[in-house]
Structure formats: structure tokens, C-alpha cells
Amino acid sequence: MPAWAHRSLALATTAAALLFSHAGPGVAQTSDLVSKSAFRVCADPANAPMSAKDGSGFENKLAELFAAKLELPLQYEWYPMATGFIRNSLGANKCDVVIGYAQGHELVLNTNHYMTSAFTLVVPAHSDLASVTDLSDPRLKEVDIGIIAGSPPATHMARNGLLKNAKAYNLVVDRRFESPTIDLLNDVHNGTTGAAILWGPIAGPLVKSNYPDMVVIPLLKETLPPRLFFRITMGVRMGEKVWERKLNSLIRRHQDEINAILVEAGVPLVNDMGTEVMVVAQ
Incomplete structure (x- = not known):
């Protein structure tokens, strides 16, 4: 399930987001923590079709795209998408970004959204x-x-x-x-x-x-709450505004390539208000 899922979902989904533990006190929140030698991604090793240790998930493909644009090697911190995921990965400075997170999740700083589904x-x-x-x-x-x-x-x-x-x-x-x-x-x-x-x-x-x-x-015709569409962002550590802006720039400049990866995977994309299915040329 997406990280975002986890408290909304609960998302209860993305719940699952409902279970993440907060990062502990004293965690630095400056851009100095972001690695300059690798694109460090926090990911679940067994969360196909999103992320997988063999690199087959569409979030793996997005990570590869961003690493290439940053001209940095891709490095993973693998951790199951369950209680403590953020605390033990992003919060522990073992990685710098979660590729898929629901907009508005309180445990991370969200980039601009790169898809709505x-x-x-x-x-x-x-x-x-x-x-x-x-x-x-x-x-x-x-x-x-x-x-x-x-x-x-x-x-x-x-x-x-x-x-x-x-x-x-x-x-x-x-x-x-x-x-x-x-x-x-x-x-x-x-x-x-x-x-x-x-x-x-x-x-x-x-x-x-x-x-x-x-x-x-x-399901785009359910008008009463809770809403059934979500804007998906990348999640970074709270306070990492410089890093967030850098990722926002990459999302903006490479949205067509992002869409191509998502469509090829089979992800249903909808408009930002969740009212229409997007038709994306392949």
C-alpha cells in the first residue's frame, strides 16, 4: 500500500498510513542532511506493483528517472511499509525521499503532487x-x-x-x-x-x-465523503525546503516522463479534482 495510505487510509488507507510512528525528537531538519553523493530512497522491498527489491515497481522506475536527472547513483533503504517506517528510514537519515506519499500526510513534508489517482x-x-x-x-x-x-x-x-x-x-x-x-x-x-x-x-x-x-x-462519481481520489507526492523530511523545491522543479520539468512511466505500468490517472480519467498519450 502507498505510504500515503497509511493514515488517510485509515486510508485507511494509503493504511495503512495509519500506523506510522512519528520521528523522534531531536532529528535535524535541515537540507544539510540530504546526501550529495546518492539519490537515497526509502522503500518497501515487497510492495509490488509500487516498489520491489528487484526494481520492477513503478516507484522504482520513478526513482531511476529522478536519479538520472540528478546525475546521482540510486541507493535504497529498504523497510516494510508498516509501523515505524518513517521513523526508521527517513527520520533516521538513512534516506532522503519516499517516492509515493499522499498529499497532506503530517509525518513528512510533501512535494508538489506528480499524480492523482x-x-x-x-x-x-x-x-x-x-x-x-x-x-x-x-x-x-x-x-x-x-x-x-x-x-x-x-x-x-x-x-x-x-x-x-x-x-x-x-x-x-x-x-x-x-x-x-x-x-x-x-x-x-x-x-x-x-x-x-x-x-x-x-x-x-x-x-x-x-x-x-x-x-x-x-470510482469518480462518489460525491459524499470520504473522498476516493488522492494526489500523490514525494515525501521528504520536515524542514527540508531546499530539497523539496529541487524535487518540485524536477517534477514540473519531467511530468511527461513521469506520466509515461505510470501509464505504462497501468496506473489509472485522473484529473486533480478526481472527476475525470486522464487520457495520456503513449
Whole structure:
């Protein structure tokens, strides 16, 4: 799950963001802490399709792009995306940036956002549900729906009378040993559930690479809170304004290349207000 996910999500997602511990007192907050010899990235080694130790995640590709633009070698500090992630990586000065963080997360200083995405409905491509666009559609009451426990769409499911058919999957896990998102998608694939609701940057790439029989539908018509779209930034240490501005400049100048990486991965991109799917040329 994205780092951002973690308290909003809770994001409960990005919850998971809900669990990060605050950096301890006394941590320096100046640009002097940023390495000048490497682009040091804090990342989960088992958080595919976002980050992976083998470099296959789309956040890995973004890290490679930024390291190249900075003309610095890429260096990772690997740590599971769970309690203590920020304290033990960014806060401990073992790295200088988290590639994916929800805008407004209080544990980091956010750069400008480089993408906006939304929660999605994942259904079999040839089912009647493939034309569903919102959670009030009565057809959804006829099937079991998988959802990550505690994520924002759960409130919308409750509002629309869908929780009685919900199958919950764990929100905060060590992805090295457990993968609830894969379990959730596998259950749709094998018919255990009829649909799933999942954060788009997870659902889109996984469906594109492994589930050609399913479709991913961004949920852009839910107008009541909580919102289901999020602007994703890079997270740096509090006080690192010089570093933040440098990354902002790179995001602004290389947005087309960033978009190309995200689209190639299968990430569903939406406009900044979460009302329309963006069409990005490839």
C-alpha cells in the first residue's frame, strides 16, 4: 500500500498510513542532511506493483528517472511499509525521499503532487458489472465484494447497503509474507467474489500484468465523503525546503516522463479534482 495510505487510509488507507510512528525528537531538519553523493530512497522491498527489491515497481522506475536527472547513483533503504517506517528510514537519515506519499500526510513534508489517482472497482471483463460506474448501482447488491479493511470505500459501501456482502482483507501486513491485494484479486478471478474495490495504483498494474480477464473502473462519481481520489507526492523530511523545491522543479520539468512511466505500468490517472480519467498519450 502507498505510504500515503497509511493514515488517510485509515486510508485507511494509503493504511495503512495509519500506523506510522512519528520521528523522534531531536532529528535535524535541515537540507544539510540530504546526501550529495546518492539519490537515497526509502522503500518497501515487497510492495509490488509500487516498489520491489528487484526494481520492477513503478516507484522504482520513478526513482531511476529522478536519479538520472540528478546525475546521482540510486541507493535504497529498504523497510516494510508498516509501523515505524518513517521513523526508521527517513527520520533516521538513512534516506532522503519516499517516492509515493499522499498529499497532506503530517509525518513528512510533501512535494508538489506528480499524480492523482482513485480507488477503483475491479470486476470480470465479461460480466454484467463491467458497466457499473458507481457504488449505488443495484447490481452490486447481488455479489460479494472484496475490500481492504478500513479503507475509505468501506464508508461508501455502508452508505449503499453493500457491507453485508463484503469480504474484508487485512489492511496492514508485512508484504514479504502476506499479500491481501493478490488474494483479493485472485478471489474475483476464481469467482469467490464478484467484484473488488482497491486503490487504483495497485489494481491497475496488477490487473494489466496478471488478470487480462478483469477490468478496472475508477470510482469518480462518489460525491459524499470520504473522498476516493488522492494526489500523490514525494515525501521528504520536515524542514527540508531546499530539497523539496529541487524535487518540485524536477517534477514540473519531467511530468511527461513521469506520466509515461505510470501509464505504462497501468496506473489509472485522473484529473486533480478526481472527476475525470486522464487520457495520456503513449
